[in-house]
Amino acid sequence: MIDAIGFATKHASGKLHPMEIQRSEPAANEVQIDIMFCGVCHSDVHQARNEWKNTVYPCMPGHEIVGKVTKVGADVTRYKAGNLVGVGCMIDSCHHCDACDEGLENYCEEGFLATYNGNMRTPSKENLTYGGYSNTIVVREDFVLSIPENLDPAKAAPILCAGVTTYSPLRYWDVGPGTKVGIVGLGGLGHMAIQLAVAMGAEVTLITTSPDKAGDAHKLGAINVIVSDNKDAMKANEATLDFILSTIPQPHDINPYITLLRREGVLTIVGCIAPTTKPLDLSKMLPDRKNIGTSLIGSIAETQEVLEFCSQHDIAANIEIISIDQVNDAFDKIDKGDIDFRYVIDMASIQGMKEDKGLLEKVGL
Numbered sequence: 523m524i525d526a527i528g529f530a531t532k533h534a535s536g537k538l539h540p541m542e543i544q545r546s547e548p549a550a551n552e553v554q555i556d557i558m559f560c561g562v563c564h565s566d567v568h569q570a571r572n573e574w575k576n577t578v579y580p581c582m583p584g585h586e587i588v589g590k591v592t593k594v595g596a597d598v599t600r601y602k603a604g605n606l607v608g609v610g611c612m613i614d615s616c617h618h619c620d621a622c623d624e625g626l627e628n629y630c631e632e633g634f635l636a637t638y639n640g641n642m643r644t645p646s647k648e649n650l651t652y653g654g655y656s657n658t659i660v661v662r663e664d665f666v667l668s669i670p671e672n673l674d675p676a677k678a679a680p681i682l683c684a685g686v687t688t689y690s691p692l693r694y695w696d697v698g699p700g701t702k703v704g705i706v707g708l709g710g711l712g713h714m715a716i717q718l719a720v721a722m723g724a725e726v727t728l729i730t731t732s733p734d735k736a737g738d739a740h741k742l743g744a745i746n747v748i749v750s751d752n753k754d755a756m757k758a759n760e761a762t763l764d765f766i767l768s769t770i771p772q773p774h775d776i777n778p779y780i781t782l783l784r785r786e787g788v789l790t791i792v793g794c795i796a797p798t799t800k801p802l803d804l805s806k807m808l809p810d811r812k813n814i815g816t817s818l819i820g821s822i823a824e825t826q827e828v829l830e831f832c833s834q835h836d837i838a839a840n841i842e843i844i845s846i847d848q849v850n851d852a853f854d855k856i857d858k859g860d861i862d863f864r865y866v867i868d869m870a871s872i873q874g875m876k877e878d879k880g881l882l883e884k885v886g887l
Contacts, residue, residue: 523547524554527872528656529846530582534572537850540875541580543652545660547593553601553666554593555609560654561586561679561839562865564710564771564793567853569639574795578645584654585611585637586679588669589869598663606675608667608829609659610682611819613637613651627665628690628819655846657873667826670833680710680839680864681832686820688715688767689828691790692722694817695765699723704766704782705744708735710856710864711769711793713840716742718828719767721835727763729779738862750778761785761810769793775800776814783812790815839864845871 523544530541548554566583568574587609591601601607614635615627627634633643638653640646653659669678688711697703703724705715712728719726720743727746728739736747748759756778763782766789768774773796779789780803791814802814820828832838840863844852852865 524658524660526656526658527875528582528652529849529872530580530652530655531570532580534570534577538570538583538655538853541582543582543656545658548595548660550595550597551663552595552660553591553598553607553663554658554660555587555589555607555666556592556658557587557589557654557656557869559588559676559679559843560584560867560869561683561841562844562849562852562856562867563680563683564856565683567857568771568795570853576639576645578639578647578650581639582652582655583638584656584867585609586682586684586866587637587654587659588675588679588682589659592658595663600663600668601666606669606671608669608678608682609637609654609661609665610667610686610825611637612822613661613665625823626821628821655849655867655872657869665822667822667829670829673829673833674838676843676866676868677838677841678829678832679866680714680841681829682825683819684710684714684839684864685718685832686825686828687711687792687817688769689718689831690820690824691767691792691815691817692719692765693824695788695790695815697722697724697765701725702762702764702784703727704729704748704763704779705769706730706750706766706779707769707793708732708739708862709769709771709859710839710861711771713738713742713862714837715767715769716744717837718831720744721831721837727759729766729782735862748782756781763787766790767792773797773799777803777806780806780812780814783810785810786812788813788815790817792817839866841866843868846875847871
């Protein structure tokens with residue numbers, strides 16, 4: 523077994539604290555990775571605080587992992603010690619259902635094994651997994667991603683979740699030149715979605731409640747900004763968009779956004795696993811055959827694809843690097859919606875903590 527240390531919480535109202543864990547030595551098809559950076563996703567906050575009502579404790583979040591390979595199993599052929607690699611939202615799946623056979627592990631019919639909190643469909647103590655808020659992780663070779671050399675490792679981390687979560691639906695619904703796309707929200711997901719849609723050739727509009735985010739949206743490539751609280755602005759932009767991607771991470775009313783769609787337009791929700799706050803108003807949809815879609819992260823192939831796409835188009839996440847002891851403050855700010863970038867933890871800070879036993883005792887282990 524491998525002795526490791528991470529930050530975890532034992533209950534919904536608790537702060538994340540240091541916790542010692544053990545990882546298994548790499549099996550024949552597995553890779554051990556020393557973690558350099560780990561992005562902080564809003565879903566980490568949801569999961570740690572049991573806002574989805576399925577959290578298994580102790581919960582050690584983290585699924586935007588970038589690090590270097592330190593050891594490989596006997597049958598591993600894709601990676602060797604020293605390679606820069608990533609791990610996203612999944613570390614395994616059933617490998618035999620229709621979805622897995624089609625390379626869509628993110629829709630595994632038996633539930634993919636999430637990087638933390640275990641099986642996506644039926645999390646339990648028996649399949650509990652610990653994520654990337656730690657110094658090392660062991661993962662199957664076929665769930666490890668190659669990080670292109672020209673990507674900054676810290677800025678690449680959010681691509682493994684925020685990037686692929688927005689890339690997958692944009693790709694699935696054929697966003698490209700001539701497509702008019704609306705992105706709802708300019709947070710960790712939204713700022714990636716704008717860059718990706720622009721690089722695909724779309725004409726992009728930010729839809730936001732915050733007028734002061736217009737400048738950032740334009741810098742990212744958006745050509746228009748609609749303030750959704752402004753009824754006149756919403757009215758003026760009715761039936762102007764082919765595709766809308768909602769990245770709002772909390773329950774919300776989607777009906778106002780539907781009015782912005784053209785005939786046969788699609789609104790896809792990626793940011794919220796919760797009921798909408800108001801019933802769907804079909805009178806806004808039926809006359810023009812408008813559609814509602816959903817999308818969940820992305821497959822392993824799509825994740826590698828979006829890493830390469832970002833490499834080719836010079837796309838990177840806007841990040842703020844923090845140390846592991848700042849993660850609880852970061853959670854609070856994310857929950858308040860105060861940021862339009864992605865926090866990324868420099869995991870050297872936890873390594874230093876592990877080596878400094880006095881500091882470790884001071885923070886609670």
